[in-house]
Amino acid sequence: MSAALELFVERGYAATRLEDVAARAGVSKGTVYLYFSGKEALFQAVIREGLLPALEQGERLAAGHGGSAAQLLADLLRGWWELVGAQKVGGLPKLMIAEARNFPQIARFYHDEVIVRGHRLLGQALELGMARGEFRRCELEPTLSILFAPVLMLAVWRHSFVPCGCTDGPPEAYLESCIDFILRALAPESARGGETPT
Amino acid sequence: MSAALELFVERGYAATRLEDVAARAGVSKGTVYLYFSGKEALFQAVIREGLLPALEQGERLAAGHGGSAAQLLADLLRGWWELVGAQKVGGLPKLMIAEARNFPQIARFYHDEVIVRGHRLLGQALELGMARGEFRRCELEPTLSILFAPVLMLAVWRHSFVPCGCTDGPPEAYLESCIDFILRALAPESARGGETPT
DNA sequence: CAGTGGTGACTGACCGGTCAGTAATGTAGG
């Protein structure tokens, strides 16, 4: 599955040959069929098993968090980058974006079990901050999509343009810029200054 | 080329059959080869011809703009949505993200001629705002990527998850939320309040 | 020797690309 993830992310579903997946995994093509009923089942398994552990870890992090809402939000984004974005599973968003229309039921699953759940997680931090007066009042839904888009793009980029020699800066610095940008946009109307994240 | 754009965006490069492109264009497969030397040449043509006109129009808009930097930035983003995001070419970013690694030289072209050029355009608005004191001082590069990511994601989403029944709200409202979010994040450290875009 | 896990040659469908052929539109000549 690790080999399949790499190749699917690298080349896309249709352009990935099962023989190559098998070769990278160090087995023969027939062996793949001992564990997966076919190419699509392998794809589905890669998607389903890839992100759920990280999501659960994120939920644990949120549950046991004691700091400010800004801290929680920043920690969630940093945690997502470390656990997902910077790992091999960080290619899954790109893969899912590319293949969603060809596999509507898998896209549905990804949407319901990954995106919606992730938004719920970030939404907790946002609501906490609004309740506490740390953040200004705003609509949850567009705001969640907007604030997650830059870090999501970071992961997508690293699996599309970056390998083509289109360089970008160090991802950690970019991530910190994102967090800074987001916290500024969420700051209450009045009372500004000095809310730079630690 | 219009038919090819639609199908490439819908299914991805590898999963698109030239016979289907021909059928949608109302011609036969052989005819495609009268105008393009092969599948990859068709792909390249779709990418190259797709976005350059819109980019030029954006540059004209920026050149002849008299309002505030915030106005210019908002107009550029709205213009991008109307001219690109909401049109068929709005699927190109998704397509390019999905296929960049399989076509490095086309990805290079797209990066240099579309992304970098687009950033330069938005960068003008950002620099203008900083010079005028409308925006806080910040690094150009990460900021441009961050502020464009949400609207880019909007276009990508509409060609991946939305057609799978994963609904989202009206794009125009989301776009206005983006603009509001961005302008808040760019506001100077002091002096806040009432900078809602008109 | 039975059972288990693994192999890789093989098959058949599929699709990019080719090309001999057809139809439509000149156009020249009587």
Added chain:
DNA sequence: CCTACATTACTGACCGGTCAGTCACCACTG
């Protein structure tokens, strides 16, 4: 106006390569 030839635009059957999926066979273990 009719006929014959030339040119252009297009067609779709066909070919060859590729790859998902199959299955007869192998090797190892207890």
